[in-house]
Amino acid sequence: MSIEAAAARLAERLLATDFVEVLAHHDADGIAAASILCHALFRKGREFRLRVSPRITPEDVPAGAGSLLCDFGSSLSDLHPDVMVVDHHVPHFDGEYHVNPRLAQIDGDRELSSSGAAYLVAQHMGDNRDLVGLALLGIIGDGQEVAGMNQEICTEGIANGFIAPRRGLRLPGRSLPEQLSLAISPFLPGISGDEPVARELVSRCTSEEDTDLETLISLLVLRISPQTSLDGIYAIYGNTYGLGREVLDEAHTLAAVVDACGKAGLGDLGASLCLRSTAALQEAWDTATAYRLRVIAAIRGVRQLEGGQSLFEVEDGGVASDVADALALCQAHRAPVFVFARKADRYSISARCPPGVEIDLEHLLHSLAEECGGRGGGHRRRAGAVIGLDQVERFRNGLLEAAAS
Numbered sequence: 001m002s003i004e005a006a007a008a009r010l011a012e013r014l015l016a017t018d019f020v021e022v023l024a025h026h027d028a029d030g031i032a033a034a035s036i037l038c039h040a041l042f043r044k045g046r047e048f049r050l051r052v053s054p055r056i057t058p059e060d061v062p063a064g065a066g067s068l069l070c071d072f073g074s075s076l077s078d079l080h081p082d083v084m085v086v087d088h089h090v091p092h093f094d095g096e097y098h099v100n101p102r103l104a105q106i107d108g109d110r111e112l113s114s115s116g117a118a119y120l121v122a123q124h125m126g127d128n129r130d131l132v133g134l135a136l137l138g139i140i141g142d143g144q145e146v147a148g149m150n151q152e153i154c155t156e157g158i159a160n161g162f163i164a165p166r167r168g169l170r171l172p173g174r175s176l177p178e179q180l181s182l183a184i185s186p187f188l189p190g191i192s193g194d195e196p197v198a199r200e201l202v203s204r205c206t207s208e209e210d211t212d213l214e215t216l217i218s219l220l221v222l223r224i225s226p227q228t229s230l231d232g233i234y235a236i237y238g239n240t241y242g243l244g245r246e247v248l249d250e251a252h253t254l255a256a257v258v259d260a261c262g263k264a265g266l267g268d269l270g271a272s273l274c275l276r277s278t279a280a281l282q283e284a285w286d287t288a289t290a291y292r293l294r295v296i297a298a299i300r301g302v303r304q305l306e307g308g309q310s311l312f313e314v315e316d317g318g319v320a321s322d323v324a325d326a327l328a329l330c331q332a333h334r335a336p337v338f339v340f341a342r343k344a345d346r347y348s349i350s351a352r353c354p355p356g357v358e359i360d361l362e363h364l365l366h367s368l369a370e371e372c373g374g375r376g377g378g379h380r381r382r383a384g385a386v387i388g389l390d391q392v393e394r395f396r397n398g399l400l401e402a403a404a405s
Contacts, residue, residue, distance in 0.1 A: 001119060003104040003112070003149070008099050010084055011124035014041065014068070020048040020068045023056060024271070025114075026262035027158075027321075028141030028255045030071030032134045033086055033118035035274030036042075039120040039131055052267025056384075058105060063353035071114035072098055075377040077364075086118050089378055090209050090362045101149065109379045111148030113138025119153060132157035133243035133251065134274055140255040142382070143325070146239070162244035163251075170235060171215070172256035174285070175200045180220075182292045184299070186232035188224050188327045193296035193362045231355045232330035250259065260288035263318065299326055302339075310335045310403075313398065317341030321350045321384065335403050336361060340392070346374075347392045353381040368398045 014020060020041060024034035034050055041048045041196045048061045053060070058079055065082040073079060074087035077094070084097040091100050099121055101112035115138030122128040132153060139150050146154050157163035164178035173179035180198035191197055201223075205216040221233055223374050241251040248254040254273065255373050261270035261284050298314045302323060305311040314323050320341035326338040333354040341348050351361045361383035369376030369385040372395050376385030387395050 006099045007120040008124045019366045022050045025071035026054045028259035029138035031270045032115035032137035036118040040125040043270045067095045136251045137255040140243040172253040186235045189227040257288040260291035296321045317343040324350035324352045328354040
């Protein structure tokens with residue numbers, strides 16, 4: 001079945017449902033996907049409740065036929081068949097109402113996110129073209145490419161005047177010093193987390209009239225190049241997008257704030273921004289700032305584990321995913337990066353393929369986690385797992401064996 005046919009079928013199901021229980025993954029892609037569909041439901045007079053969560057199990061899904069899962073659910077084979085799922089992870093769920101690019105032979109790692117899939121569903125629920133900017137949050141948040149169906153969605157948004165393509169710094173923030181001092185993707189060694197240094201760099205390039213961006217970028221490259229990969233340097237500057245209909249105009253900034261709010265346990269704040277409310281905007285900024293400083297502290301304090309050059313551990317388990325992203329992008333690795341973090345009675349593992357490394361991490365973590373009595377999965381190049389404390393050595397040895405083979 002084509003992705004459009006699957007989207008049309010799910011849209012019809014949503015419009016036939018009086019009350020929808022919406023559950024969203026806690027990152028930018030999940031929150032944006034759920035918000036797109038909540039906008040569409042509201043415009044059609046349908047009632048809903050939106051909740052944001054870091055993970056989902058079949059027991060978490062309310063009974064009945066009105067549950068919609070956004071950016072998770074595909075990996076669960078034992079969901080009730082009436083559950084509705086909009087996702088882009090490797091599918092194990094075989095329910096009838098399942099919109100997933102992989103089921104239509106579309107690359108769910110690079111060419112369509114959950115928010116993009118949700119946008120397709122929303123278009124079958126009414127004229128929701130103005131929501132296209134929210135579809136960009138999944139592309140940016142999950143590190144996808146503006147290619148394939150993502151390109152089609154983006155081009156449509158530009159043609160309709162809802163997306164304005166630009167060139168500039170791809171670092172979220174309200175000012176240049178904030179963009180530099182809160183940078184995590186890429187992480188800027190010696191600058192990220194140090195606002196005085198960031199201000200001093202900017203002041204060296206600023207006259208009474210303007211800041212010389214070319215000089216600033218040159219100074220950044222000179223400062224970070226001894227410790228940063230070429231891909232990390234390239235990530236500083238490039239394509240950016242203005243979103244005139246959203247509460248924050250710059251797409252990378254909106255994605256970062258929504259993502260940080262969700263991962264900090266305040267997904268309602270992130271969702272409120274996607275639902276175009278400015279009531280809690282300052283609180284969202286404060287939350288995002290605090291979260292990104294946590295990530296920076298964790299990157300600085302990361303500990304390399306014995307036996308594997310790309311195996312690391314962090315103390316703050318709540319930021320392991322973003323630490324893995326930063327290490328994979330900004331350091332030179334010839335193998336996948338694995339970041340371990342202890343969370344209460346379990347370990348979580350975040351895995352990332354650096355640029356140029358191609359290993360099926362979804363399959364590897366899914367199978368290893370199952371062997372260890374846990375669960376795992378995700379994407380080919382970005383995946384995660386959760387295992388018990390007593391299984392961490394077994395899991396780590398399995399990773400080392402896989403890397404050696």
